[in-house]
Amino acid sequence: MPTYKAPLDDMKFVLNDVIDYSRLTSLPGYADFDVDTAMSVLEGAAQFCEEVLHPINQNGDAEGCHIDHGAVTTPSGFKSAYQKYVESGWPALSADEAFGGQGFPQTLRFAVEEMICASNLSFGMFPGLSHGAYHALLMHGADDLKATWLPKLVTGEWSGTMCLTEAQCGTDLGLLTTKAEPRSDGSHAITGNKIFISAGDHDLTDNIVHLVLARLPDAPSGIKGISLFIVPKFLLHADGTPGAANGVRCVSIEHKMGIKASPTCVLAFEHSVGWLVGETNKGMRGMFTMMNAARLAVGMQGLGLSEVAYQNAVSYAKDRLQGRSLTGVKNPSGPADPLIVHPDVRRSLMTIRAFNEGARALSLWVGTHIDMHEKHPDPAVRKDADDFVALMTPIVKAYFTDMGFECTNMALQIYGGHGYIREYGMEQFVRDARIAQIYEGANGIQALDLVGRKLPAEGGRLLRFFFHPLSERLQRTVQDPQLKEFAEPLAKSFARLQQATQFIVMKAMSNPDEAGAASTDYLRMFGLVALGDMWLRMAEVSLAKLPTATGDRSFHDAKIKTARFFMTKMLPEVHGLFARIMAGAGPVMALEAEGF
């Protein structure tokens, strides 16, 4: 049975020494949230995840969810865990104080999300979706809607969903057909079928707040004719408590590869009462508000699963005796050496570790920009921060989840045959990780978003927020006798990224397929360079601290060694990606569709 221990030391290091968290405390409303306060929150979350969520992760997978006469039940333990989650106030952590939230920085939510996903991804889906619904309502809802629905979403007493997909449309939402017909009281009657609705029905809360994309009778076709509605499972009594059923029926739940404790529902809306959120035919805006937050959260799922898989692979590699070291016996009193002596095992562990720590730093770095976007008094700083988040969102979503899948698989492999057996829990991490590459915009769509929207936006303005600071850091560090071993390979890879960027932008002007064909390789390259940036920063910090370090000496020593591994063993993937990109779209598109 796997175990989980939240990486609090590493989180503290990132907050204190890498991402300059303290600058958040000067933002309006954040004065009280210094690093010590932040760490005490994270310690509480860690305890909850380790002691409440992780112990029900495996039985959640084994039992799955069940549906009986349209009512979905979650696996044993989920309901009481959710009640504790609500009682402890976690749903409100970073929610707006105006609606009962605790107003903590979003950066901390990222760290908490990593822990929740690591300990129990299926459980994390419930509050994750609720947060998306909360956020869309907060940004786009009218005041009365907010007053009615937000407080209970903030406490977690009610949960939320995002109802976008229909059988004929996933990526291409322009094809959706769910109807919204005006009712005399200003509300709308929603009718249609939605599929793949995570947490679409369950037994954890006494109401569910669905955010539904639908089409008004006179709406233009395509995505410009889509509006967003709030449609509760139960209508409310005058006192605000749930009353009559609202015609939302869970038709079935899917049998999935993983996240089996998260019910994925087919929902039928039949003249369900809904209220417009935002303007008519501008539903995609609200959808993107939900999606962008959700995309970053999904990235954290990749990281979380990679972290828990790493921890278990490490302990297996230290405990399991098998074979002898190539360089001589290391465990003479035992019948064999532990797996961790073998270079190929260590290569896998170092790879996962280097990804996890780099990704953790990057995610919290992005998190601080969300806080700056929301709180900074200067609109120019707010806009810059938002642009940086917009640039990094597809990278965090796709690169983190691709690596989440790769890393959980590497961790499984270390277990050998036992990795393939359910009771060891490793194969669940792999199955759970697989969905993150798909939902909230499949990773190919993220790559297209990066090359098709983010690169060309405002004449390449978004790129600057990543390229300029990195250029400066490299110019400074590449001369430094201690840092140049890290800065030089990164500078080389960064140059490749810049060349690839130019190549794609130029080529795509005459043939958009060039951008499409390069997109996935380009996003991967960007992710590698972005992690390289984090590793350069971390190496710099740890090199500076090592000479005087006492209790945390081994921590900084490991950081430096892991940085070296990243630069020499992971970053070179850039070279193959670069060569592929530069080969252009021709070889990809040459074969006619009939030839396949």
Added chain:
Amino acid sequence: MPTYKAPLDDMKFVLNDVIDYSRLTSLPGYADFDVDTAMSVLEGAAQFCEEVLHPINQNGDAEGCHIDHGAVTTPSGFKSAYQKYVESGWPALSADEAFGGQGFPQTLRFAVEEMICASNLSFGMFPGLSHGAYHALLMHGADDLKATWLPKLVTGEWSGTMCLTEAQCGTDLGLLTTKAEPRSDGSHAITGNKIFISAGDHDLTDNIVHLVLARLPDAPSGIKGISLFIVPKFLLHADGTPGAANGVRCVSIEHKMGIKASPTCVLAFEHSVGWLVGETNKGMRGMFTMMNAARLAVGMQGLGLSEVAYQNAVSYAKDRLQGRSLTGVKNPSGPADPLIVHPDVRRSLMTIRAFNEGARALSLWVGTHIDMHEKHPDPAVRKDADDFVALMTPIVKAYFTDMGFECTNMALQIYGGHGYIREYGMEQFVRDARIAQIYEGANGIQALDLVGRKLPAEGGRLLRFFFHPLSERLQRTVQDPQLKEFAEPLAKSFARLQQATQFIVMKAMSNPDEAGAASTDYLRMFGLVALGDMWLRMAEVSLAKLPTATGDRSFHDAKIKTARFFMTKMLPEVHGLFARIMAGAGPVMALEAEGF
């Protein structure tokens, strides 16, 4: 529900035009097995796989195997499919005629194995293991053992297993403790527990022939004290029919990530009667005979699953309408364009296709060397052929299965959310493919076998059988105006492979961890170059045939385009791998075990 159509046209092309199959017909005993005969065999196998095995693949996964009072039952349909398999004579295809086999070339068995694995991997485990047992007995068993056990293994009336692993030892068989005590009649009493025994118990045959590694009372410790025994589930009556139970008990079956219709058993042997196969304390020889055949067969599992996943992803990509082409509407009469217009979807499909066709050619090329090893009158040719097979075995096993997993995942991804749902069948291919990277020697072990045993063997003699012909082909083709676009990138990658080889051999002399740290990257690089060799050959054939091609014009056109894709879009991975290898073992081994 997925479908499968065996790639007979491509197999015919490989046999006829790429691997010079016809030269096998000059080998003793193979005169009757020309290409036409071969193709009629493959057509029969195709029909069986498509019509009998594939339709029960999905329910096999859903039902799984069950155990009741030590007796294992297979999912519905498996028993009757197995009976048809036996009645049709497939188990005997390439078995020795002296024991009732049909004596077909081994090369054809490779092609048949691809089809069986593609259509139903779990089913394929039963005859696969039987073949391993058959082969070990054939090579190492005494005449009376062969006469008693081989004929029914050849007909498939009885099945076989390989009982190696114990709870404390998987890779490191030296740690095994199962005992073999001499009995007065020359047989032995076998006592011990084995785990992970595929097809260890089931309801398909009325006897099971276990090949069991065990230790004699006076045996030296470690792998030099292991002997191989044949231990049937039921002892035989005087007339050769199964009689009394032989103390072999199935204790439990594993709950696995995939191949759920293949029972993975814990077997307890309690004073079970066994007979020594081969010499005492030389059991590892027999084990390697089984393992080497099994490793190549496992490689075919990767290819087979990649092929069936490809076929289904192609039809989904052609049928599913979602989004519009970046270069303008391609399906104006429909609400959207089919997925296959999107460059990123095409990139995935081309990658899978290029792997499948390259791997198919390579596997059959290796197959012809097995036939030459077994049948060629000249011992020098036999030895050369065997050495080539020994070199390629870890590459076929590990590279094919790593790619099998990657390709099934790429195919799943094309389905979007539907790929994650059971009924579409794609996630089963992924789960089934995952085990092939682990069993019969985890892929890290294959990589160590390549760098630690195969590279240094006989002063690098084995490498010559791959390096020399490729050098010659490149020298010839790199000058050719039509071929140089294929030969040049391959020559560059081949040079990298040669450099990496020298680097590893040199470095490993002073520090064996250098070989271990480079091993996985090196094997991958070797696999890429080996597939490149196949693609160069195929491009040469198709370029020569295209000008006069009529009915198969589009076939050769597609070959050339796929060759181009491989050389420009897949082979460049070599560059990143090369840089990683050249960074040496230092960064991999720097962090102390306690630092993890």
